[in-house]
Amino acid sequence: MIRHWPLVLKNGLRNKRRTTLTVCSIAVSLCVLGVFLAIYHSFYFTDATPEQAFRLVTRNKVSLAQVMPTSYRQKIEQVSGVREVMVMQWYGGEYKDPKNMFARMAIEPARFFAMFPEIKLAEEQKLAFQRERSACLLGRELAEKFNLKVGDRVTLKGDIFPGTLEFTVRGVYDNTRRPADEMFFNIQYLYESLPQRRRDFAGTFAVLADSPDSVPRVAREIDALFRNSPVQTKTETEREFELSFISFLGNVKAFLLSVCGAVTFTILLVSANTMAMSVRERVKEVGILKTLGFTRGAIMGIILGEAALIALLGGILGWCLALLLTQGLRYAPVMIGEIKMLTLRPSVTVVLLAASLIIGIASALIPAWGASRTTIVDAMRHSG
Amino acid sequence: MPDPIIITRKLRREFIRDQFHVIALEDVDLEVQPAEFVALMGPSGSGKSTLLHLIAAMDRPTSGEIKALGTDLRALSDRQIARWRNQHIGFVFQSFNLIPVLTALENVELPLRLTKLSRKDRLEHARTALELVGLGDRVHHLPRQLSGGQEQRVAIARAIVTDPDIILADEPTGNLDAGSALEVLTLLSRLNKEFSKTVVLVTHDPHAAQFASHTRHLEKGQLLPNSVAV
Ligand SMILES: Nc1ncnc2c1ncn2[C@@H]1O[C@H](COP(=O)(O)OP(=O)(O)O)[C@@H](O)[C@H]1O
Ligand SMILES: [Mg+2]
Numbered sequence: 318m319i320r321h322w323p324l325v326l327k328n329g330l331r332n333k334r335r336t337t338l339t340v341c342s343i344a345v346s347l348c349v350l351g352v353f354l355a356i357y358h359s360f361y362f363t364d365a366t367p368e369q370a371f372r373l374v375t376r377n378k379v380s381l382a383q384v385m386p387t388s389y390r391q392k393i394e395q396v397s398g399v400r401e402v403m404v405m406q407w408y409g410g411e412y413k414d415p416k417n418m419f420a421r422m423a424i425e426p427a428r429f430f431a432m433f434p435e436i437k438l439a440e441e442q443k444l445a446f447q448r449e450r451s452a453c454l455l456g457r458e459l460a461e462k463f464n465l466k467v468g469d470r471v472t473l474k475g476d477i478f479p480g481t482l483e484f485t486v487r488g489v490y491d492n493t494r495r496p497a498d499e500m501f502f503n504i505q506y507l508y509e510s511l512p513q514r515r516r517d518f519a520g521t522f523a524v525l526a527d528s529p530d531s532v533p534r535v536a537r538e539i540d541a542l543f544r545n546s547p548v549q550t551k552t553e554t555e556r557e558f559e560l561s562f563i564s565f566l567g568n569v570k571a572f573l574l575s576v577c578g579a580v581t582f583t584i585l586l587v588s589a590n591t592m593a594m595s596v597r598e599r600v601k602e603v604g605i606l607k608t609l610g611f612t613r614g615a616i617m618g619i620i621l622g623e624a625a626l627i628a629l630l631g632g633i634l635g636w637c638l639a640l641l642l643t644q645g646l647r648y649a650p651v652m653i654g655e656i657k658m659l660t661l662r663p664s665v666t667v668v669l670l671a672a673s674l675i676i677g678i679a680s681a682l683i684p685a686w687g688a689s690r691t692t693i694v695d696a697m698r699h700s701g
Numbered sequence: 702m703p704d705p706i707i708i709t710r711k712l713r714r715e716f717i718r719d720q721f722h723v724i725a726l727e728d729v730d731l732e733v734q735p736a737e738f739v740a741l742m743g744p745s746g747s748g749k750s751t752l753l754h755l756i757a758a759m760d761r762p763t764s765g766e767i768k769a770l771g772t773d774l775r776a777l778s779d780r781q782i783a784r785w786r787n788q789h790i791g792f793v794f795q796s797f798n799l800i801p802v803l804t805a806l807e808n809v810e811l812p813l814r815l816t817k818l819s820r821k822d823r824l825e826h827a828r829t830a831l832e833l834v835g836l837g838d839r840v841h842h843l844p845r846q847l848s849g850g851q852e853q854r855v856a857i858a859r860a861i862v863t864d865p866d867i868i869l870a871d872e873p874t875g876n877l878d879a880g881s882a883l884e885v886l887t888l889l890s891r892l893n894k895e896f897s898k899t900v901v902l903v904t905h906d907p908h909a910a911q912f913a914s915h916t917r918h919l920e921k922g923q924l925l926p927n928s929v930a931v
Contacts, residue, residue, distance in 0.1 A: 321814065327802040605798045608759060609812040609859070610787020612780050693759040697794070 321615060325622040332595065336627060339591045343631025343673060344638060346584035350577055351639030351669045352646075355659045357573045360563055362664075365556040366494045368435045370529040374558040375522040375539055378549040381407075384518035385548050396538045398531035399524055403428040406504055406520040410473035410482070412463075419459055421473060423504035426452075432523050435494045442467065442488030450506050452487035456497030460489045462648075471500070480510050495658055496647065524552070581672060589680035592624050596684035603688045604696025613689040620688060624681030625674055632673025636666060704771070706867065706899050707733040707756055712765035714751050725751040727922040729765070735866075738893040738900045740913035747919040749903040753869050756901065757790045758782045770866055787815050791860030791898075793870040797852040799844040799859075805831060806840040809859045816863070830858040834888055850881025857888055867899045868892060874909055886912045 329336055375393065377383040384406075393402045406423040426447040430436065438454070446452045455465055465471065471484040484502055491497050508516040524539065526532045536552040543550045553561065563569050596603075603616055611619075643659040661669075712729040715722065725748045733739050741749050754760040755767055758774045767774050770789055777785060786792075799808045809827040818826065831840055834854040844852055853873055860868055870889060874882035890912045892898045902913060910916045918925040 323807070324800075324803070324811075331802045601798070602800055605794075605800065606811070607783065608757070608786070608792050610783045610815050612783045614780075615815075694754055697798075 321619050321622070325619055325626060328595075328599075328619070329623045329626050335591065335595065339588060339627055340631045340634060342587055343584055343628055343676065344634035346580050346587075347632050347635025347669055347673055348638035348642060350580045350672060351636055351661060351665060352642050352659070353573050353577050353580075354665045354668060355639065355643055355661055356656065357570075357577070358662055358665050359656075359659055360560065360569065360573075365554065366435065368433070368494065369555045370532070371526050372432070372555040373524040373526065373532060373536055373539070373552050374555050375524055375550050375552040376520070376558075378540075378551040381520070383548075384520055385522070385550065387517050387519045389519065389543065389550070390522060392542050393522060393524060393539055396535055396542070398527050398535045399539075400527050401428055401431055401525040403432050403523045403525075404504055404519040404521075405523050406507065406518070407477075408473065408475075408482075408502075408507060409477040410475050412471065412473055417463070420499040422499060422501050423507045424501050425505075426503050429501065432525050435492055436490050436497075437493060438488045438490040442490075445487040449485065449487060450503055450509075451482075451484055453484035453500055453502040454488045454490055455486055456499050457489050457491050458496050458498045459500060460486070462498075465489075478507065478511065482506065482510060521558075523555075581676065585676050585680055588624070588628060588676060589683070592620075592681040593684045595623075596620055596681070596688050600688065600691060600696050603691060604693045607693045607696065616689040617685045620685035621678050621681050624685075625677040628673045628677025628680070629670065632670050635673070636661065636669050639669070703735055705732040706735040706737075706770060707731065707901070708766070708768045709752075709755070710766040712752075712755065712767055713763045714748070714755060714760070715763045724922050726755070726762075729919075729922075729924045731917065731924055733899060733901060735899055736893065736897040738890065738912065738914045739902070740910035740916040741901060741903045741919060742905070742907075742910055742916060743919035745905075748922040749919050750871050751922075752919065753792075753871050753901065753903055756867070757792050757869050758786055759792075784815075787812055787863060789866050791857075791863070791865040791868045793853070793856050793860050793868070793873045795872040795875040797844070797849070797856045797876075799852055799855055801844050804841050804843055805836060805847065805855045805858075808844070808855055809862050812859060812863050826862055827858070830862040831855070833861070834858045835884075848881070849877050850884055853877060853881065853885050854888065857885065857892075861892060861896075861898070865898070867901070869901050871903045872905065873902070874904065874906065882906075882909070 375385075375389070377385050387404055390402045390404065393399060403425045408421045408423050410421055411417070412419070412421075430443060446454055453471060455471075460466065465486055467486050467489060469486045471486060473482045473484070475481060482502075524535065526535050532554055536554070539552040540550050606616060606619075640661055643661060646656055646659055709729050709731045712726055712731070713724070714726040715724050717723075729752060731752070741752065743749050751760070755762055756769060758769075758777070761775065772785065774782065774785075800811065803811070806824065806827050809830050810823050813823040813826055816823075828837070828840060831837055834857050836851060836854055836858065839847060839851060839855075844855070847855065853876075857873070868889065873889070874885050877885060886909055889900050889902060893900045893914075900913075902909065904910055917927070
């Protein structure tokens with residue numbers, strides 16, 4: 318087949334429009350496949366970051382929308398291997414426009430930086446944030462997106478919670494592990510905006526363990542603590558917690574896989590049709606090649622080579638498109654960190670290119686086999 | 702007399718298509734001597750092409766024997782036959798049958814791709830063959846940029862580039878004007894005389910047959926006896 322490379326190449330370029338269209342349709346499909354594979358990969362094959370490996374999340378067993386009493390903290394702190402416990406509360410709200418989506422989290426500033434060492438900001442900004450009740454921290458991406466600087470005012474209109482909260486930006490942080498696109502503020506400030514009887518709640522507890530090894534045991538022991546309480550808990554690793562967030566969206570795994578399967582199958586049909594067409598047009602040439610002494614194997618090789626070449630070209634182009642798309646998603650208004658951090662890992666690249674090769678070869682297999690088996694006499698009688 | 706280069710004995714080829722049963726060749730006994738130039742004549746449908754295909758091992762007989770260059774063609778596998786044809790047979794079709802995406806030179810080089818020759822040698826051989834057919838100045842032309850006569854000469858160059866022993870031409874002048882036809886026939890005659898190639902030429906045209914050293918006639922699948930006058 319390598320010997321016949323020039324013929325393969327020239328055959329591929331014979332009908333430039335058809336080849337271009339085929340390459341493009343394969344590229345678009347493989348781009349979709351690539352993005353979905355990247356999503357799948359980041360959801361299900363990405364390990365916890367080193368910092369995450371130390372952390373757990375405790376939440377209400379019934380649902381995330383249900384809260385727990387803040388008094389649980391004291392009990393959780395008693396579990397051996399627990400180094401730090403912090404209350405976190407998702408604050409929905411709205412910044413200027415409901416379309417401005419980003420995570421707004423109420424946290425405890427005194428415990429926050431020990432809990433999340435991957436969050437970096439200048440020491441004086443840390444202190445300013447901890448000192449001032451109405452201070453808030455913005456991730457750098459977020460600050461840049463809304464053109465906010467230290468000292469600027471930020472107003473959030475509540476939706477889950479009543480009222481409006483006024484903040485002053487006291488720090489802009491970087492995150493060494495994920496996009497810095499969240500807003501953090503002091504949960505006391507939130508409590509104070511609420512009636513006395515509604516203050517004592519925690520959406521989740523972030524729990525820091527003394528070592529990654531004690532994490533599973535800590536999780537079990539925390540949940541055991543509250544097994545007989547009216548409000549039971551569910552404690553998971555932070556990574557698991559993130560994934561459960563994804564599963565909020567439904568059966569994501571099956572969805573992703575079925576999209577990938579459907580895309581692959583469709584493009585297989587499309588390119589099979591194209592290859593069948595282009596081989597049919599060339600039956601006579603196959604007869605000529607055979608007359609000159611080309612064997613069945615060589616004929617198969619030439620046709621399969623052409624299909625593989627076209628598909629691989631589509632695959633490479635699709636990979637480039639997917640790369641652009643995943644980079645673009647960084648700036649998309651979604652709150653799933655995984656989507657923002659999508660990258661085409663080498664394994665996804667390999668799978669993508671292998672898929673394009675397989676699609677190419679599989680789509681041409683039947684026409685190539687048929688052509689290679691046509692006798693010269695039949696091929697030459699073929700009017701075409 | 703040397704051994705014949707082509708021998709057929711009771712060669713028979715039937716085609717069964719749907720309910721039709723055609724006997725294309727019936728008990729054909731043919732002998733062609735080395736360096737002979739045989740014209741094969743006969744009405745349309747008399748089995749001329751079928752006979753040529755069998756000699757070129759492009760098709761297999763229903764029954765009977767066929768030997769070319771001392772090889773029993775029935776005994777070869779498909780692979781062996783492909784190789785044998787590449788080495789020993791040059792075939793010229795009525796419709797020139799060049800590969801449209803390849804230049805004249807690349808078309809001629811094509812059969813050499815199956816040999817062990819280096820690229821440089823292949824191109825040199827191909828160029829030589831094109832010069833021999835008088836197209837040394839057209840090597841980089843695509844088939845569609847050539848006239849019919851030139852295309853057929855490229856096809857002849859492709860047929861001879863492997864230096865085959867036998868050249869089989871199936872109505873090679875059928876699609877050509879008189880002038881081009883004459884060029885092609887002269888070329889075949891030269892290949893026969895100067896290079897001692899065995900040539901079997903299928904033709905309708907009695908003028909064409911005059912270039913041959915012998916003429917044989919087929920009728921309804923049967924080869925008429927040698928003695929029949931032209
Ligand atoms: N592949 C084939 N399938 C069916 N019938 C065929 C085939 N090839 C040739 N024939 C039949 O065999 C007969 C001889 O054909 P052919 O050798 O092409 O004749 P010629 O070349 O003398 O015109 C014709 O009747 C033709 O229809
Ligand atoms: Mg014929």
